[in-house]
Amino acid sequence: MRGPQDGGGGTAAGSRHGAASAPVGVGLIGVGRQADWAHARAIRRSGLAVVAAICDADEVLLRARAEAYGLPPERCFTRYQDLLECPAVDAVTVATPNHVHAPAAIAAAEAGKHVLCEKPIAMDAAEAVAMLQAVRRAGVRHMTAFTYRFVPAMRFLRHLALAGRFGDLRAVRSRRLMDWPDESLGWRQHRATAASGDLGDMASHRIDYAQSVLGPVRRVHGLTRVFVPERRLPGGAMDPADVDDWCAFVAEFEGGPVGVFESTKLARGYGRGDAGTDEFEINGSAASAFFRLRSPHALEVGDAGGAMAPEAVPPEFLAPIGAGAALSADPGLAFRENQMYEFLDAIRTGRPCSPDFLDGARAVAVVDAVLRSAASGRAVDVAPVA
Numbered sequence: 285m286r287g288p289q290d291g292g293g294g295t296a297a298g299s300r301h302g303a304a305s306a307p308v309g310v311g312l313i314g315v316g317r318q319a320d321w322a323h324a325r326a327i328r329r330s331g332l333a334v335v336a337a338i339c340d341a342d343e344v345l346l347r348a349r350a351e352a353y354g355l356p357p358e359r360c361f362t363r364y365q366d367l368l369e370c371p372a373v374d375a376v377t378v379a380t381p382n383h384v385h386a387p388a389a390i391a392a393a394e395a396g397k398h399v400l401c402e403k404p405i406a407m408d409a410a411e412a413v414a415m416l417q418a419v420r421r422a423g424v425r426h427m428t429a430f431t432y433r434f435v436p437a438m439r440f441l442r443h444l445a446l447a448g449r450f451g452d453l454r455a456v457r458s459r460r461l462m463d464w465p466d467e468s469l470g471w472r473q474h475r476a477t478a479a480s481g482d483l484g485d486m487a488s489h490r491i492d493y494a495q496s497v498l499g500p501v502r503r504v505h506g507l508t509r510v511f512v513p514e515r516r517l518p519g520g521a522m523d524p525a526d527v528d529d530w531c532a533f534v535a536e537f538e539g540g541p542v543g544v545f546e547s548t549k550l551a552r553g554y555g556r557g558d559a560g561t562d563e564f565e566i567n568g569s570a571a572s573a574f575f576r577l578r579s580p581h582a583l584e585v586g587d588a589g590g591a592m593a594p595e596a597v598p599p600e601f602l603a604p605i606g607a608g609a610a611l612s613a614d615p616g617l618a619f620r621e622n623q624m625y626e627f628l629d630a631i632r633t634g635r636p637c638s639p640d641f642l643d644g645a646r647a648v649a650v651v652d653a654v655l656r657s658a659a660s661g662r663a664v665d666v667a668p669v670a
């Protein structure tokens with residue numbers, strides 16, 4: 285097992301790297317939708333790792349996944365504490381409801397396992413900081429699954445912004461609009477298991493992205509709404525919902541830039557998932573740039589005095605990160621595979637992951653501040669996380 289002593293990167297290598305060492309053994313904590321279609325698939329395609337063990341509180345689902353992944357019963361657990369004792373597990377993914385992220389990730393770090401944790405990494409900033417301290421203490425690789433950072437056009441947009449292509453950065457704008465039915469969202473509709481609604485679920489991706497370009501958000505002015513206070517369970521009973529269906533906030537970044545963010549899954553007619561409306565825009569002193577997820581391989585850029593015009597993403601931003609196997613031809617799968625390559629390549633080489641738990645904690649601190657601002661009707665300062 286690789287542990288903190290060797291930085292996790294000294295021995296593992298995939299077949300593509302020519303070294304005769306074992307692939308990274310990944311334990312999946314939570315094997316619901318995201319773990320299966322994003323993480324397990326990317327691990328299989330990576331050439332760098334194998335699914336070594338799985339854990340889920342739902343025994344029926346656990347058995348179904350065990351069969352699909354070809355895992356024997358001794359590699360399947362209903363408690364993550366037991367999975368963490370499995371010697372074949374070098375690293376874990378945590379893709380459970382949000383309230384399980386912190387205890388599972390902290391236990392994993394304390395057991396010397398590298399951790400890829402889903403967003404939002406924690407229920408609040410205090411929990412996120414405890415996670416950050418745990419991974420730093422343990423010296424393990426740590427990564428937050430801000431998946432859209434790996435969309436080729438978003439990688440290219442960030443590169444251009446940081447390289448000064450748009451001049452001094454002044455403002456960003458984010459719209460994430462989807463159309464989900466009014467039916468039960470399960471754990472996602474309860475504050476006790478999710479902490480927030482669309483704010484933590486979708487807007488947190490954009491908060492992280494904006495902070496990765498502009499630096500930390502200093503203050504927010506937020507507003508949230510519950511549009512559907514009761515949602516229908518599969519059996520027909522109604523289940524109260526107490527998290528935001530819609531959120532919007534204005535952000536002030538350190539140093540002066542500003543941002544406007546809106547996110548909801550109740551924008552009728554707007555589609556779901558990658559087919560929904562996901563737009564991010566940057567205005568600088570020299571130029572503006574516009575991204576939409578429906579065109580993951582292109583941006584629009586407009587220079588001062590000119591007009592917005594398409595700009596293709598260069599091939600190096602379409603390529604696999606590290607030395608993973610070839611990416612899926614489907615762009616929606618390819619960027620999710622690149623997220624996993626980032627984690628596995630960091631383990632393999634001993635380098636830090638990006639985005640990491642610091643990024644995850646900084647995003648949670650902004651979510652906390654938006655919730656407090658919406659509740660109080662006042663602007664709220666974001667607690668700094670370092």
Ligand SMILES: NC(=O)c1ccc[n+]([C@@H]2O[C@H](COP(=O)([O-])OP(=O)(O)OC[C@H]3O[C@@H](n4cnc5c(N)ncnc54)[C@H](O)[C@@H]3O)[C@@H](O)[C@H]2O)c1
Pocket residue numbers: 313314315316317318319339340341342345362363364378379380381382384402403404429430431432470485
């Ligand atoms: N990065 C992204 O783009 C993205 C996309 C979708 C979901 N997510 C995140 O992934 C996480 C999971 O979302 P999902 O859609 O897969 O949810 P899901 O409900 O499909 O899966 C969660 C699984 O966790 C299991 N679980 C609950 N408590 C557990 C425990 N104590 N130990 C082990 N397993 C437990 C559940 O039984 C379930 O199978 C969430 O944090 C969500 O925000 C991220």
